[in-house]
Structures are given as C-alpha cells and as structure tokens.
Amino acid sequence: MDHFELFGLPRRVDVDVKALEQRFRELSMELHPDRLVGADARDRRIAAERTASLNEGVKILRDPVRRAFYLLKLKGVDVESEQAAAKLQMPMEFLEEIMERREALERVKAAKDLDEAHRMAAEIRSARDAALATARAALETDDVPAAAQALGRVRYYVRFLEEVDAFEEELMS
C-alpha cells in the first residue's frame, strides 16, 4: 500500500493538507500502540509498525517537495537515490552554477557571515520553488523525464538549503 492509499487520497501532486492531517489523527487514534496496552506483544508490534508507516506517510505527503519526489518514485524514477541521480545527467551549466554557489557558501561559512548565508538561501529558495512548479506541472501531465530533470534540480537546491541550516545551527550552539 502506498502512502496515498494509506490515507485514502488520490495519487496527485496536490494534496489537501488539512484533510490529510485530519485523516492522520483519526488513523493514529485507531492504530497507535497506546491503544493496546493490555494486548500481546505481537499485536503491539504490528501497531507500532502501522503507526510508523502513518508517521512516514504524513511526513512525505504533507511536504510539497517530498511529495513530488515520492510521486516521481511511484512513476519509476527515484531521484533521491545516488545511482538514479547520477543517471539523470544534469546539464553542465546547471552543475557549474551549483558548484559556484557552493564555493561561495563555503567562503561565507568561513567568514561566519550568517546574513549573507540567509541572502543566498533566499535566492536558492525561489529557484527551488520555480523548479518545483515545473516538476509539478510535468507530473500532472505524466511527463516523467521532464519531472525527473526538474526534481533533479530541486534535489541540489534542497541540499544547499540543508547546508545553510546546518551552518546556522553550528553558529547557534
């Protein structure tokens, strides 16, 4: 059963997040191991596994980026795995641009310049949103190669943003 089926949702890029959360709460109420304190170990283990799938499912479907990656994976391309990502053959100029930005980020990190890092993150965020919009449109029309290309870009942008977050955290602690 895939995550969409688990929550009784159509397999689409757009998800009614409110309805999803509502369904998540209802299912958790039913399936959580806390409902089974008196039951035997096997039933409790199954409940824990089901709840784990609920938690995983809601995490992916709630977030538009993760949801798009997941939908593409259901269509046969797992952009998040290293091997598949290598096969995508991202355009050279895109890879060069990303490399330049990463080098710039390294310099900003060395200088401990959080404001500059935030400014760069804002740029990357809008680039990510644009690529995501392209990917979503491609997924809607079932254009898998185009969606894979766009999500390939999203993947690089997400990595970049994670790096900014990690940098911010190092500064805070």
Add this chain to the structure above:
Amino acid sequence: MKGYLQIHDPLKPKGQVVGIDLGTTNSLVAAVVNGKPVCVPVDVDGALLLPSVVHYHQNGGVIVGRPAVEQLANHPTDVIKSVKRFMGKSLGDVETKKLGAYRFVPGTNGVVRFQVSGGQPVTPIEVSGEILRHLKRRAEGYFAAKVEQAVITVPAYFDDAQRQATKDAGRLAGIEVLRLLNEPTAAALAYGLDKGAQGLYAVYDLGGGTFDISILELVDGVFQVKAVGGDSALGGDDFDRAIVEKVLAARGITDPTPGQIAGLLQAARAAKERLTDADATTVDFEGHSFPVSRADFDAWIDPLLKKTGLAVKRALKDAGVTPADVKGVVLVGGSTRVPAVRRYVAELFGQEALHDIDPDQVVALGAAVQADLLTNEARKDEVLLLDVIPLSLGLETMGGIAEKIIPRNSPIPTAQAQIFTTFQDGQTGMDIHVVQGERELVKDCRSLANFRLSGIPPMAAGMGRVQVTFKVDADGILSVSAKELSTGVEQQITVKPTHGLTDEEIEQMLLDSIDHAEEDIRNRLLIEQQVEARRLLIDAAKQLEENGDLLAGDERRALEMSLSTLETLMKTTKDHEALKAAIHETDSLARPFVEKIMNRAIAKAAVGRRMEEFEGHATGRLP
C-alpha cells in the same frame, strides 16, 4: 474466589496505576482518583514532594527523602542528591565531575559508581531505584493497593542511554514501566485536559538539573509534539552553583572540601528561594554573611537563561512556527518560580506564561493522566499522545562522519532503513557504529552501540549492499538491525547504551537488593497479603448482599465469622504467613458459595459473556 467475586475487566490491571515524576531535585507520585489526578503524600509529615536524595548509612540501611537531606552536611559522600544528572553517564562525561563531592569508582562499561558507606559501590540506576521503591511503597500504603505499573517521566531531551537507565531503575524497584513520558508532554497533558484547549502550546520546563522546551499542537484530542529541545545539564542547581562560586571567590577558597560545598549549596539554595519574594538577602557561610541582591542574582544567572533562549529558538524553528503562533506557554519546574525566569520567558514569547497548576506537581499529575488513559478502557478514546525523538540517530560512515538515519523531532514510533555498500574488494564484514546527536563528526556525537555484520560474500567493492534499519518504539528506545541484501544474512541488536548496565547486571542487582533488604521484602509481602485480604472482604460483602439467599443460615454464619476473623487479623498482624493462611481458609469456606453464584450466573448467561470466560475466571484464578 477472588477471580470470580471480583468480576473485573480482564484488561484492567491489578492494583493502582500511578504517574511518577522522577525529578532531579524532588520526586512525586500522582494517580487519577475519581476522575481527577492528585498527588500522593510520599515524604515525612505527608509532604507531596520527596527530595530525590538517598542516604546510604554505614549500617547498610538506606534512607530516602527529607531525613536523607538532613544528613547531607555531615555525610556529603554517602548522601547522593541530583542522581538524575548521572543517569546514563560515564565517568568520562565532563558533567560528572562538576559536582565533586562524591567518591567515584569506575564500573563496567564506564558506568559511574558512587562509593558509599555500608556496602558495595552503587550506580545511579540503583540510587534512582531506591527513590522509586520508596515512592512505590508510600503509594501502596496510601491506596492500600499494590502499585506495579507506572508511567515515569523523563526530560524530553534525555538520550537513549538516559531513557534506558530510567527504565532499568523502574525494573529494579519492581515497577512495570507502562511508558516513559516526556516531562513537558506530561505537563501539557495536565493543562490541556483540564481546559479542553486547542492550538499550539509551548512548555518551558526548567527543573533542578534539566531544561526542556517542547512545542505541541493539540487538535481533536490528539497531542502532537512538533519539536523538543533543551539541555540535559542545565537547571536550578546551576543557579545555586552560580551563587556558590561567587561566595567561594569572595572568601578566597580555591579548593573547598566536600563538606564546604554541600553546606554552601544548601545555603545558596535557600537564598535563591528567598529572592523569589525578597529584593535582597544574605548567604550565611562559616560565620560570614554575604549580601546578595536580586539584581546581582539576576545578572549571575543571565547567561544560563540565554542558553535556554537558544534552545527555544531552535525548537520553534524545527516546528516551523514563530512565537506569535504560540497560543499559550506552560511553565514547569520549581526553577520557573524565579522572577527573572518568568520575565525572560514572557519576553521570548511576547506573552505571560500560564502557571495555574503548581509547577512542581504538574508533571506528576500529567503522568497520572497518561497512566489512566493507557489503562482505563473507558477513557481510551479521549486523548492520544504523538511524541518525537529528541536527538538525531545515525551511523558512522567513512571518515568519521555521522550519517543521520532518523532526524531529531521525528514522530515515534518510527522505522527507517538505509542501504550502505561495501568499500573494499572482498569485504566480508561491516562494522556498524550507532550514534546519537546533531553534530557532523562522530567524535562529537554520543556513541550508543557497536556491532559487526559478518558473512557478506566476497564481492567487488561497491557490490555488497547492507540495509541498516533503525526502529524507535513509543518510549523512544532504539533497536537496530542490519541485513546483507544478496544473502539475507541478518543481525539485530536492541541498542544497549555504551554507558548502561547489561541485563545480567540488572538481574544481579535485583538479587542483591533482596539480600540486604529482607525487611523490605517482609513489608512488601505483608502489604500484598493485606491487599488480598481487603479485596476478599470487599468482594465477599458484595456477594453476600447480592446473592446471600443462596446460603443456608448456618453456612452464612460460618462464612461471616470467618470474614470477621480475617478482618481483625488483617488489621493487627505483622505476619504475612498467618494472614495468607487466614485468607486461604476463608477462601476455601467460600468456595461452595462461589460455585452456587457461578451456577446462577451461568443460568443467566444468555446476556453478553461467553461461558468459558466464567470458567476461566473461576478456575484460573483461584489461589
């Protein structure tokens, strides 16, 4: 007899379930009575707060609570306080040495042990076990019922080792831990249910030794923890210490004795408490009097407050919310009585915090609510807690890098798998090093466990693929399995923290505690029999009233006589064997009566219950 007469729901646990707040400074027990959580008197004079202080006397006796506190100045190395700070820690941890009054001895696996008078060195788990045992005994006396199941609270920020240590302490005390509940979640539960609240809440919990911040959302009876954060080594004790350092510096003492530290800490604590209401006070030490104004004190603790502020900001960020989204802030922990703390929290969130429930009691009350929710069939649908893991869990990869498998603030239970490939030609084994923490390098994270997956068939580098699966249960405790994908060779371990105790050690401790606690055991056995007798009396009275017509006059008189003898004995004897014998005698006498009641019930059994249930009860549970 009791099995039938009692007619209880098979799912309903025997005895009283309780919630326990095993605190750094104080510990409490609470239970839901008539639908409301209440704290139970656990210390001398019926106090609700039991100081988490244990005195190991030279004659081998163990004293817990305020009487132990009184021995602190005279026996600084035999009186263990704030033991929670040592839970799951090793001698190598910096924190361990900060409060230097104790004599430490290394134990196996690097476990901290305290050298105390009157016996073997004790581990923090055993010391906590003594506190729990005391709480359990007091609660049993109060309820005149066995207390065998409890929800025990832990700081949300506790790592795997600290959680495991807490569970082990419960086991040592003979308590089945229904759930380890995060303290802030417990506090929110106490508030949320009372008020039927909906929305986003923050819980700011500053206890004696730990700081926790939780961001929770309550919708339709589901409590969803969005993010937790904090510092498991920051609390009100540090406020005391800040004062102590100033006094020591003023006196020019660079190498204080354990006695001096202990005495001064007590004086500092008292001064801190006075400053909650007073603008100025003095710390009296060795005949000298040091003036401390509230402004001084506020300045000294300011860096500590700022540390809590950072954790709050990080938790808000993790939850993806801003202070303006927060509908209410709950204060927990005695240290939130400090005016500077309240002011600081109000500034952080732009609103005054809630504090209508006693901040010392709120965690225990919430734990009692959770214990009730977990075991009370009628309340099961009211509320559900969805908690998260506080710290990221990961694996060591090439170059000493920690690769996160489950990021912090992931909802639990959870399971995540990741595939790793071999990196050498012909590699037949893979070392799996499990770590916990947020830092990038393994050396900055907490090491949880090491194991080796062997039996990988020799292949070219990169061809062998190993799937490592992390599972975290609803208590936040991790198990890890690794599987070689081409052959299916699988290995599984439940992570026993590097600085924890092995199952064998726990068993041995249980045996040891039986050895030198014969009196405890006798008491416990007596209480158990008293509980049995009481149940029998209550059940019999009820059945006599409802089904008394089944007995002939002399049968009834004989049974009543036996019941009255039993009641007298229950109230007077200290001999559990004698009481047990009397229970047995009354029970045998009642057996024909029980059979008659049973026949009558079976005759009426068209309604609802199946026959084997009656038989199961009647035969399976006779003593």
